Amino acid sequence: MMRGTFANVRIRNMMLPAKADGSRTEGGYTLYQGRQMSIYEAAMNYIAAGIPTVILAGEEYGTGSSRDWAAKGTQLLGVKAVIAKSYERIHRSNLVGMGVLPLQFKGDTSVASLKLTGEESLAISGGDDNLKPQQDVTLTITRRDGSTQQVPLLLRIDTPIEVDYYRHGGILPYVLRELVSK
Numbered sequence: 001m002m003r004g005t006f007a008n009v010r011i012r013n014m015m016l017p018a019k020a021d022g023s024r025t026e027g028g029y030t031l032y033q034g035r036q037m038s039i040y041e042a043a044m045n046y047i048a049a050g051i052p053t054v055i056l057a058g059e060e061y062g063t064g065s066s067r068d069w070a071a072k073g074t075q076l077l078g079v080k081a082v083i084a085k086s087y088e089r090i091h092r093s094n095l096v097g098m099g100v101l102p103l104q105f106k107g108d109t110s111v112a113s114l115k116l117t118g119e120e121s122l123a124i125s126g127g128d129d130n131l132k133p134q135q136d137v138t139l140t141i142t143r144r145d146g147s148t149q150q151v152p153l154l155l156r157i158d159t160p161i162e163v164d165y166y167r168h169g170g171i172l173p174y175v176l177r178e179l180v181s182k
Contacts, residue, residue, distance in 0.1 A: 001069065001073060002040060002043075002073055002076050002077060003038075003040045004073070005039070005040070005069075005070065005073025005074060005076070005077055006028045006039040006040075006073075006077075007027065007028035007038075007039070007040075008027070008028065009026055009027050010026060011026065011027060011028055012024040012025070012026055013025070013029060013030050013031075014111065014112070015030070015031055015116060015117065015118040016029060016030070016031060016036060028040070030042045030118075031118045032045050032046070039077070040077070043077035043078050043079075046078055047077075047078040052078060052079075052080040053077070053078050053079050053080065054079065054080065054081045054082070054083060054122050054124075055074070055079055055081070055082045055083070055084075056083050056084075056111045056114075056116065057082060057083070057084035057085070057111070058084065058085050058110070058111065059084070059085040059086045060086055060087070060088050061082060061084035061085075061086065061087050061088065061091065061092075062087055062088040062090075062091025062092065062094075062095075063088040063091070064088075068094050068097070068098075070091060070094065071091065071094035071095045071097065071098040071100060072094075072098055074095065074098065074100055075098040075099060075100050075170070079100055080100065080101060081100065081101035081102075081103055081124060082095060082100060082101070082102055082103065083103045083104070083105065083139065083153060084102070084103075084104060084105070085104070085105050085110055085111075086104065087102060087104070087156060092156055092158075093162070096157055096162045096165055096166055096170075096171075097165060097170055097171040097172075098170045098171075099165075099166060099168075099169040099170035099173070101124070101127070101155075101157075101166065102155075102156035102157065103124070103137060103139070103153040103154065103155060103156060104153060104154040104156050105151075105153060105154075106152050106153060106154055109151060109152075114141065114149070114151065116141070117144075119143070119144045120141050120142060120143050120144070121141075121142045122139060122140070122141055122142075123139070123140045123142070124137055124138070124139055124140075124153075125137065125138050125140065126138050127155055131155070131157065131163050131166070131167065132155075132163070133155070133157055133158050133159055133160060133162065133163060134154060134155055134156070134157070134158060135154075135155045136152055136153070136154065136155070137152075137153050137154075137155050138150055138151065138152060138153065139151040139152075139153050
């Protein structure tokens with residue numbers, strides 16, 4: 001099932017080079033160190049290298065997903081955070097339940113406005129020890145030339161119980177710890 005996560009033929013990774021006609025490659029493909037490959041293969045390479053990954057997305061991220069499996073597949077592929085313009089309500093909650101950090105662009109900021117090439121490194125700060133629902137966090141983009149850009153984001157962990165779920169790595173680890181502690 002992990003291979004099927006992000007394998008939808010309608011996905012268009014905007015970081016892949018445009019075709020000669022200007023269209024984008026469709027399907028579950030991405031770049032890994034400059035080479036195009038399946039998202040699954042790239043995810044396994046990142047996991048093997050110990051590099052956590054982030055998904056950058058547009059509006060209504062998670063719409064049409066297969067309920068909790070979409071978030072589970074995301075987590076199993078090593079994704080630590082999703083940064084989107086907006087979320088489908090249930091999928092956002094399922095991401096938290098799987099221990100994946102949902103973050104939202106603020107204002108007019110979007111993936112397109114950041115002009116990313118796929119060669120950047122990303123760091124998220126501001127949500128470490130004192131995590132609070134819907135707090136501000138910061139995405140730091142370090143570009144290939146060494147320049148950095150700070151991008152304000154909204155933490156889309158919306159309730160105190162979701163904070164607890166996330167801190168425990170998801171709802172299942174939370175429930176198990178609660179049972180063991182009794």
